Amino acid sequence: MNAKKTLAIVIPVLLAAALIGTASWAVSESKRADTYASATDAMYRRTYMELSENLGNLELSLNKLMVTGTQSRMVLLLDDIWRYSGACSSLISQLPVSHADTLELSSFITRVGDYARTLTKKVLGGQMFSSDDSSQLSSLHQKCVEISNELTTRIANGDIYCDILDNEAYYTQSEEFADNEGTEQFPTLIYDGPFSEGVEKAEPKGLTGDEVDQDTALEKAKELIPEGANIEFDTDSDGSIPAFDFTGSTEDGRNIYVSISRQGGHVIWMMASPKSDISGIPDDNEIQRLNDIGKEYLSSIGYENMVPTYGQYTNGAAIINYAFELDGAIVYNDLVKVWIDRTDDSIIGIDARNYLFSHTERDFDEPAISMEEAEAMVSGNLTIDDQGLAIVPITPQTEALCYEFKCSAGDNDYIVYIDAMTGDEVNIYLVIHSEEGTLTV
Amino acid sequence: MKKHTPSGVKLKMALTLMLLAALLLAHTGTALAATVLRYGSRGDQVYTLQTKLKRWGYYSGSVDGIYGYQTYTAVKSFQRKNGLTVDGIVGPATSAALGMTLGSASTSSGSGGYSSNDLNLLARLIYGEARGESYKGQVAVAAVVLNRVRSSKFPNSIAGVIYQSGAFSVVADGQINLSPDQTAINAARDAMNGWDPTGGCLYYYNPAKTTNKWMLSRPISVRIGQHVFCK
Numbered sequence: 001m002n003a004k005k006t007l008a009i010v011i012p013v014l015l016a017a018a019l020i021g022t023a024s025w026a027v028s029e030s031k032r033a034d035t036y037a038s039a040t041d042a043m044y045r046r047t048y049m050e051l052s053e054n055l056g057n058l059e060l061s062l063n064k065l066m067v068t069g070t071q072s073r074m075v076l077l078l079d080d081i082w083r084y085s086g087a088c089s090s091l092i093s094q095l096p097v098s099h100a101d102t103l104e105l106s107s108f109i110t111r112v113g114d115y116a117r118t119l120t121k122k123v124l125g126g127q128m129f130s131s132d133d134s135s136q137l138s139s140l141h142q143k144c145v146e147i148s149n150e151l152t153t154r155i156a157n158g159d160i161y162c163d164i165l166d167n168e169a170y171y172t173q174s175e176e177f178a179d180n181e182g183t184e185q186f187p188t189l190i191y192d193g194p195f196s197e198g199v200e201k202a203e204p205k206g207l208t209g210d211e212v213d214q215d216t217a218l219e220k221a222k223e224l225i226p227e228g229a230n231i232e233f234d235t236d237s238d239g240s241i242p243a244f245d246f247t248g249s250t251e252d253g254r255n256i257y258v259s260i261s262r263q264g265g266h267v268i269w270m271m272a273s274p275k276s277d278i279s280g281i282p283d284d285n286e287i288q289r290l291n292d293i294g295k296e297y298l299s300s301i302g303y304e305n306m307v308p309t310y311g312q313y314t315n316g317a318a319i320i321n322y323a324f325e326l327d328g329a330i331v332y333n334d335l336v337k338v339w340i341d342r343t344d345d346s347i348i349g350i351d352a353r354n355y356l357f358s359h360t361e362r363d364f365d366e367p368a369i370s371m372e373e374a375e376a377m378v379s380g381n382l383t384i385d386d387q388g389l390a391i392v393p394i395t396p397q398t399e400a401l402c403y404e405f406k407c408s409a410g411d412n413d414y415i416v417y418i419d420a421m422t423g424d425e426v427n428i429y430l431v432i433h434s435e436e437g438t439l440t441v
Numbered sequence: 442m443k444k445h446t447p448s449g450v451k452l453k454m455a456l457t458l459m460l461l462a463a464l465l466l467a468h469t470g471t472a473l474a475a476t477v478l479r480y481g482s483r484g485d486q487v488y489t490l491q492t493k494l495k496r497w498g499y500y501s502g503s504v505d506g507i508y509g510y511q512t513y514t515a516v517k518s519f520q521r522k523n524g525l526t527v528d529g530i531v532g533p534a535t536s537a538a539l540g541m542t543l544g545s546a547s548t549s550s551g552s553g554g555y556s557s558n559d560l561n562l563l564a565r566l567i568y569g570e571a572r573g574e575s576y577k578g579q580v581a582v583a584a585v586v587l588n589r590v591r592s593s594k595f596p597n598s599i600a601g602v603i604y605q606s607g608a609f610s611v612v613a614d615g616q617i618n619l620s621p622d623q624t625a626i627n628a629a630r631d632a633m634n635g636w637d638p639t640g641g642c643l644y645y646y647n648p649a650k651t652t653n654k655w656m657l658s659r660p661i662s663v664r665i666g667q668h669v670f671c672k
Contacts, residue, residue: 004450007450007453011454089596093595093605094606095606098607099594099607099608103595106594107592107593110594110597164606164613165606166607166613167608167613169607170605170608171607171655171656172653173654195592195593200593235663235664237662237663238640239639239640239641239642240640243640255575255576255577257638259638269636271577271636273576273627312634314630315627315630319634337634354635
């Protein structure tokens with residue numbers, strides 16, 4: 001029959017065509033994959049080699065730093081060290097290497113740069129290296145020589161992994177690192193900077209009081225939540241502030257979460273979703289009214305002397321930052337944030353972590369220079385609009401009493417801090433006005 | 442010539458068709474969420490594509506989020522009408538013409554010194570990693586990223602932490618490119634405003650799915666939903 005004969009020809013032809021089609025597709029896909037593999041390999045090789053180069057430069061700068069005589073050369077070398085350390089940090093983070101193997105190395109390199117930065121400030125301030133600094137620098141240099149040599153050898157032997165790393169490998173420690181306990185591998189750096197160990201292990205200074213039990217914590221939590229909401233115990237939390245976590249919902253079904261510290265029963269945070277998504281800065285009267293609502297609430301839960309500093313008005317809430325005021329000076333580190341629902345003025349959020357970490361008894365001497373003298377230190381390019389006193393962080397462990405000047409130049413607003421004891425310009429912030437509030441950077 | 446019974450012929454035809462179908466399927470796109478939509482793609486972005494094409498009269502099939510043949514021809518008609526390369530693939534040029542941004546969310550101003558691109562990226566990570574979790578669980582994932590930025594052990598930027606080789610499986614399999622929902626965006630924003638439900642954790646895992654020894658040896662801080670958070 002014709003149909004059968006036709007089929008007997010057509011079917012094999014179709015199959016053959018499909019097979020050829022698939023085969024050629026497979027070949028082109030394979031070529032494409034090879035291209036990508038080559039590119040990836042080249043990219044990773046380049047990263048290893050650039051890292052090796054920057055490590056070499058870092059080691060050399062540390063070497064020279066230990067024998068340099070003049071202050072100006074010290075500062076330049078410290079600056080180089082900071083720069084090379086930043087490059088190394090960035091390059092290490094791009095390598096396809098196990099995090100479990102390299103986390104200590106990454107930490108070490110970051111801290112070398114961070115430490116160099118603090119030394120720069122020291123030297124610029126007229127001080128010389130202490131004997132602790134000298135011995136730390138010496139052991140840093142030693143370690144950098146080791147790392148640099150090791151990497152150079154590995155690259156020379158081709159003992160580097162240049163392929164895609166999967167999630168499993170990222171979290172796997174290889175044999176050679178599993179034995180060392182990691183902490184002995186790198187010298188401990190004692191200094192005061194944003195990435196120092198001191199910051200990572202900071203104790204909450206503002207956490208006062210005795211241990212409370214779960215029921216007491218629940219009672220405290222219930223005092224904070226909006227009218228009609230219900231919460232119950234969720235879990236213990238062993239984060240940086242050990243806490244009892246509670247969860248529940250408001251009358252109209254929105255989620256609500258509360259965390260109460262085990263020591264003292266302080267609220268760490270409370271979060272509930274807002275009822276609407278109103279955004280945009282309200283007028284000055286409204287801002288004032290909201291500020292007062294937050295201040296009253298904080299007072300009612302035991303936070304006295306809090307003044308509103310910055311606010312954001314987005315996503316149905318007014319998020320207002322309150323800082324503790326000490327004898328007329330605003331202590332920016334002692335920060336509590338309050339979320340106020342724009343539709344009904346209820347308090348739907350609070351975040352007291354900063355306050356709990358930093359609030360302590362503070363003793364500051366009277367300013368050594370007057371407001372007028374401080375004004376003279378502000379750049380001539382700026383017009384001063386407002387002034388006050390503030391206690392601001394200089395390093396993670398130290399604070400200073402400063403004059404705070406709110407200034408402007410052209411279309412931009414700035415805040416300048418002048419140290420009230422030394423007259424040094426401690427910091428400058430740019431104020432960013434967005435549709436939803438203000439930020440300082 | 443052998444005599445084939447009618448049922449034998451039918452069987453051969455059925456087998457042939459099955460084989461052809463199987464070979465054809467091998468050519469289709471994978472389930473990777475990509476920044477390009479093509480025949481075989483699936484997901485929210487295809488759904489949006491179909492809705493738009495239907496509204497403008499190019500597409501008359503069902504809006505089901507599956508990029509099939511009808512969607513393919515509709516895209517080609519659109520491309521032809523708009524002077525684009527007629528290849529049936531929605532890449533950067535076609536998506537721009539459609540008014541679709543593939544793989545990005547509606548942005549808003551950033552907070553805490555981070556940019557709106559950072560907010561966007563963080564929201565996409567949350568959506569990829571934790572979209573089934575409670576709101577607190579979603580914020581927790583973002584908080585881990587921000588804690589890593591602050592830590593000396595990890596890269597010093599949000600993009601650096603998220604895109605670090607091997608760190609998050611949703612980057613490797615492309616889920617990071619899915620459009621986040623409003624919950625994920627809100628969660629990213631709350632995390633950037635400082636809410637850290639984990640109390641400083643740097644790692645998290647799903648105990649029902651992880652067998653990694655190193656991860657399991659980390660000290661546990663808190664459990665939120667399906668994830669356990671560690672320092």
